[in-house]
Amino acid sequence: MSTTIAQMNILETQPQTASDLPEWFVALQQQAWQEFLNAPMPSRKDEVWRFGNLKQLDFDGFSDEKNTEIKYSIPTLPEGVICLPFAEALKQHGDLVKEHFMKAEARLGSAKFAALHKARVKSGLFVYVPDGVRVEKPIEVSHVIAGNKEAIFPHTLIITGKNSEVSVLDRFSSANEDDAGLCIAFNDLIAGDGSKLTYCAVQELNLNSRMIQVNATTVGRDAHAVAFTLNTGSQWARNESLSLLNAEGAHSDMLSCSIPAGTQQYDQRTYQHHAAPHTNSDLLYKNTLFGTSKTVFSGLILVDEGAHYTDAYQTCRNLMMEDTTEANSMPGLEINADQVKCSHGSTAASISDEEIFYLQARGIGPQQARRLIAKGFSVEAVERMRNERLEEVVIEAIDRKFSSIR
Amino acid sequence: MSYDTTIDTIDQETQEAIDIDRTKGDFSYPEKHKYDAGVGLSEDTINYISDVKNDPDWVRAFRLKAYETFLSKPMPTNWATEDLNNIHFDKIRYYLADGQKPMRNWEDVPPEVLETFERLGVPEQERAFLAGVEAQYDSETAYSSVKEELEKDGVIFVNSTEGLKEHEEVFRPWFGKVIPTGDNKFSALNSAVFSGGSFIYIPKGLKVKHPLQAYFRINSENFGQFERTLIIADEGAEVMYMEGCTAPKFESTTLHSAVVELVAMKGAKIQYVTVQNWSSNVFNLVTKRGIAHEDAEVRWIDCNIGSRLTMKYPGVVMKGERARGEVISIALANSGQHQDTGAKMIHAANNTTSNVVSKSISVGEGRATYRGQVLIPKHLKGCKNNTECDALMINATSKTDTYPAITVRGNQHVTQHEASVSQVSQEMLFYMQQRGISEAAAMSLAVNGFINDLVSEFPMEYSVELKRLIELEMEGSVG
Numbered sequence: 001m002s003t004t005i006a007q008m009n010i011l012e013t014q015p016q017t018a019s020d021l022p023e024w025f026v027a028l029q030q031q032a033w034q035e036f037l038n039a040p041m042p043s044r045k046d047e048v049w050r051f052g053n054l055k056q057l058d059f060d061g062f063s064d065e066k067n068t069e070i071k072y073s074i075p076t077l078p079e080g081v082i083c084l085p086f087a088e089a090l091k092q093h094g095d096l097v098k099e100h101f102m103k104a105e106a107r108l109g110s111a112k113f114a115a116l117h118k119a120r121v122k123s124g125l126f127v128y129v130p131d132g133v134r135v136e137k138p139i140e141v142s143h144v145i146a147g148n149k150e151a152i153f154p155h156t157l158i159i160t161g162k163n164s165e166v167s168v169l170d171r172f173s174s175a176n177e178d179d180a181g182l183c184i185a186f187n188d189l190i191a192g193d194g195s196k197l198t199y200c201a202v203q204e205l206n207l208n209s210r211m212i213q214v215n216a217t218t219v220g221r222d223a224h225a226v227a228f229t230l231n232t233g234s235q236w237a238r239n240e241s242l243s244l245l246n247a248e249g250a251h252s253d254m255l256s257c258s259i260p261a262g263t264q265q266y267d268q269r270t271y272q273h274h275a276a277p278h279t280n281s282d283l284l285y286k287n288t289l290f291g292t293s294k295t296v297f298s299g300l301i302l303v304d305e306g307a308h309y310t311d312a313y314q315t316c317r318n319l320m321m322e323d324t325t326e327a328n329s330m331p332g333l334e335i336n337a338d339q340v341k342c343s344h345g346s347t348a349a350s351i352s353d354e355e356i357f358y359l360q361a362r363g364i365g366p367q368q369a370r371r372l373i374a375k376g377f378s379v380e381a382v383e384r385m386r387n388e389r390l391e392e393v394v395i396e397a398i399d400r401k402f403s404s405i406r
Numbered sequence: 407m408s409y410d411t412t413i414d415t416i417d418q419e420t421q422e423a424i425d426i427d428r429t430k431g432d433f434s435y436p437e438k439h440k441y442d443a444g445v446g447l448s449e450d451t452i453n454y455i456s457d458v459k460n461d462p463d464w465v466r467a468f469r470l471k472a473y474e475t476f477l478s479k480p481m482p483t484n485w486a487t488e489d490l491n492n493i494h495f496d497k498i499r500y501y502l503a504d505g506q507k508p509m510r511n512w513e514d515v516p517p518e519v520l521e522t523f524e525r526l527g528v529p530e531q532e533r534a535f536l537a538g539v540e541a542q543y544d545s546e547t548a549y550s551s552v553k554e555e556l557e558k559d560g561v562i563f564v565n566s567t568e569g570l571k572e573h574e575e576v577f578r579p580w581f582g583k584v585i586p587t588g589d590n591k592f593s594a595l596n597s598a599v600f601s602g603g604s605f606i607y608i609p610k611g612l613k614v615k616h617p618l619q620a621y622f623r624i625n626s627e628n629f630g631q632f633e634r635t636l637i638i639a640d641e642g643a644e645v646m647y648m649e650g651c652t653a654p655k656f657e658s659t660t661l662h663s664a665v666v667e668l669v670a671m672k673g674a675k676i677q678y679v680t681v682q683n684w685s686s687n688v689f690n691l692v693t694k695r696g697i698a699h700e701d702a703e704v705r706w707i708d709c710n711i712g713s714r715l716t717m718k719y720p721g722v723v724m725k726g727e728r729a730r731g732e733v734i735s736i737a738l739a740n741s742g743q744h745q746d747t748g749a750k751m752i753h754a755a756n757n758t759t760s761n762v763v764s765k766s767i768s769v770g771e772g773r774a775t776y777r778g779q780v781l782i783p784k785h786l787k788g789c790k791n792n793t794e795c796d797a798l799m800i801n802a803t804s805k806t807d808t809y810p811a812i813t814v815r816g817n818q819h820v821t822q823h824e825a826s827v828s829q830v831s832q833e834m835l836f837y838m839q840q841r842g843i844s845e846a847a848a849m850s851l852a853v854n855g856f857i858n859d860l861v862s863e864f865p866m867e868y869s870v871e872l873k874r875l876i877e878l879e880m881e882g883s884v885g
Binding site: 045046047050051305308318320321322323324325326327328329330331332333334335336337338339340341342343344345346347348349350 | 484485784797799801802803804805806807808809810811812813814815816817818819820821822823824825826827828829
């Protein structure tokens, strides 16, 4: 490679797949690069970008030359479990990766950036849990962006066999407070029949950084998938979460907590796709807004023809902590089947004076009372993970955020 | 079983009456139009309409400008149904009329037009409970009359042509102000070729006790009806306006694209009731919006039963403090129908409240969609919005969607949105069948129960009609 770091640009320089990776992957990355170049930029007219901030999509001048530091904290694993850095998995278990890597169409608006991710991905995590095996403690991964105008494209691919269980924590942070970073992350969660798969992402990038996170969950027969995202960092974050329930008895929990402050903006798009009868999905997104922050929530429940006896719920709640905040909600339903129980709800409100008064009457100052109520509001979604360690990590991050506000 | 047979015989007795009613709107008379703008749309079409109507210059200029806007606007298929592409603007006839001024007496109305409205029961209703009636036949108003005492009080109730010519000083300041020409492609189209519709002015403090009614009738094939309604209620005035509409079932599709603007001045109250029962080949693409000033109230009570595709999202801009906006909506989508309805609530002053209650029923392969927007901008205080939309699906092939969009800025407001989708439970049907009610009748009862609290919002005469219409549409959907 003759280009220097200064000239390298993630939008212009064709990525070079490492020569020791399988051929199919080299071809896939080249093809993805062409897809990226050909795909149109999202425009104002796109319904999936309604209320969105397209200005944030200017990623010019970013490079991905450095090898970002990824810290793996892996508990003692039972026999048969594969847990490897993504590139290593490509070399050792190429067939398994090939079968599941980015099979879901990025239909929530970031197709172009999904292609960019596909073309440039070189790091991340691969987990495979064989049939009947339980991994007790979470596998923890930490991605740290270092260097100004540095972009990372981490990929997390988790596959659970029949009746197995695993939980994974992905943390995203910046090496310092100032460097503008970019993270375009993608996670594929494939929950095999009867398995339980829990995924938790904690995003604490610095305020000059941006994040696009795409989640694609596929839930098998009688399987249970939980995908949780916490947003407290970055100047702008876009989360796209897609859950496909394609076998009877599949259950998907889609959870999120976001606490934007200052001028932070979070843009969240979700898709609950019920493709088989007797499936169940439950979405709970909680936003606590400070300063002049802004959130966009757009959710859709799609019940395919024939997916009878579906139970699908979708709730987005916005807690407006200040008068200068803005919340946009677009909770949507598309029902094409019979015997379906579906509901969605969206609210936006502030903490009532009565609640503050109640706590003040018990000797708690107004500032602390507000924080307490706001925390309780967020914790409702966190607790739904039902995983002690993950809840602990998320609540610590929530506390860190609250203590940074005023 | 004996129970079932008794009920069947009773049903049969009423069947005949019902059957006549079902096809009530499905008849047409031969066309004898003196004025016909021909097929397709061009500047010539618009000039022709302006010539025939003897438009003032400002109206002609308004139309031509709107035509340009219409051409420049894309079809909204990026979010709306692809079915819109089946509208062929070059195959529609945009103006068909006899060129007569509206008659004040039914005796003066041409016989076949009179017969049409008599079959639809319009003169009868006028005698029974209405304060004024306007009846539109294709492009122009055939009959328009308002009770004498109201006229004495200064109520104006005429068609849009008379409104813009004879009451320009009241009409022009608000015309096209609530819904600008460029609001959407179809409001632009309406602005270019509008004809007919009502202009109503209610003077200060006058509360009109009985409703005013307009009836819109399409008689000709391949026709587009583009009425334009403007209602102004001055300070403290109150009025209820009702519109009904039918068309015969032709082989080809028909387009109905109205623009309705309401202006409620300080403390005024306008209620606008629609019972839409177009035949199942009509594209019904209507833009409706009201402005509510201080302490004023605008209510849209909207019922959509007919048409092939309806896209209608009545809106209220709450411009003055404590203004109130409300949309009550019932939609019934049967096979071959798509009811894409909703509401738009724009809060533009402090302490404004809005309420949206929408109930839809999908039968057979019908598709019902709720699409809504609520906007509470910056620097406002004490705004409240409540949105509820419930959908009932009758058959396994029925479809329903909900697409609300809610924007709230600031923390001194309360908004809540709720939607649910459900079926009529087997237990409920079983319970009723056990008591000797046939399955179909039980289903009909359940559906009427689902919408009952909304039906009661309609004036008495309409709510009875409505319940019957819904029963008819539900017929044969079970078993």
